[in-house]
Amino acid sequence: MIIEEIFTSNLPVGEKLAIKRARFESTEINDNKKAKRISIVSGIHGDELEGQLVIYLLADWLNKNSEKLRGIVDLYPAVNSLGVDTITRGFPLYDVDLNRAFPGSAQEFLPGQVVHALANDVRGSDIAIDIHSSNIFLREIPQIRINKEFSKDTLPLAKELNCDFIWIHDAVTVLEATFSHTLNSMGTKTLVVEMGVGMRLTKEYGNQLLIGILNLMKKERIIECEENFDVRVPFSSEIGDVFYLNAPRSGLFVPALDHCAIIKEGNKIGDIVDPLSGTILSTLFAPNDGILFTLREYPVVYEGSLIARIFGEKSGKN
DSSP: OEEEEEEEEEOGGGOEEEEEEEEEEOTTOOTTSOOOEEEEEEOSSTTOOHHHHHHHHHHHHHHHOGGGBOSEEEEESOTTHHHHHHTOSSBTTTTBOGGGSOSOOTTSOHHHHHHHHHHHHHTTOSEEEEEEOOOTTEEEEEEEEEEGGGHHHHHHHHTTSOOSEEEEEOTTTSOTTSHHHHHHHTTOEEEEEEEEOTTOOOHHHHHHHHHHHHHHHHHTTSBOOSOOOOOOOOEEGGGEEEEEEEOSSOEEEEEOSOTTOEEOTTOEEEEEEETTTTEEEEEEEOSSSEEEEEEEOSOEEOTTOEEEEEEEEOOOOO
């Protein structure tokens, strides 16, 4: 393993900003053989930590199984290292969302320089995986979000990642200034994973995604091993619709279902209650059969707050 700084910049009071990459490379690679390369990125948003756990678990596996490596694995655990240090989603001082600043350039202000350095370093990888968490308000089951524009190439890869749901967005909802769109446009097949909740770690999800990444690397011959990785078959938005459930009243949301529950139309999702008067202000029910893949984590809600997202199969009506 080789740890390198892909970007550095001097900061006030003698401090230095450094974005680091850990590279695991097979000893069998030679000049006559082009090795496949996969890059795993996390921490573009500083308050999203689930990806750091996944990268730790993967690095630990590679350290213990270096003889099984046949390609190159690059790990970028904390792209927005200042945001991680300050528990801030955006890039501190500039108040910039790094995932809306790509591709950037070396001549831009500091956030633009950071994303430019990352994009150029990851560029040339065969596959890239960008791991995100939700915010502090919502919990997401492990899911992959891909741009419809690039789905022909990325959907087969997504199905190997042991996630529960694949959400294919139209180009309108996946902005061109994101890491994934930029890298896909550069020729690197890039997937976005969303899972867990902001500022927290969900060990179950971390281990689930680790199995998926190992499975994908085995299929792509980046690793060679006898283990058979048992991965789940994901639901896909290709064959269904996503339904949104928003709060009709302000109050305290008390969920009635576990996350990632298979639900039926009419199942109770939860209550919005008023603690002061001890009354139920509203009871929320599932509008359709499906899988509950997003659920409110932070209990205080206001009218219009997102409570849940449910994926359900299309009715088949023309």
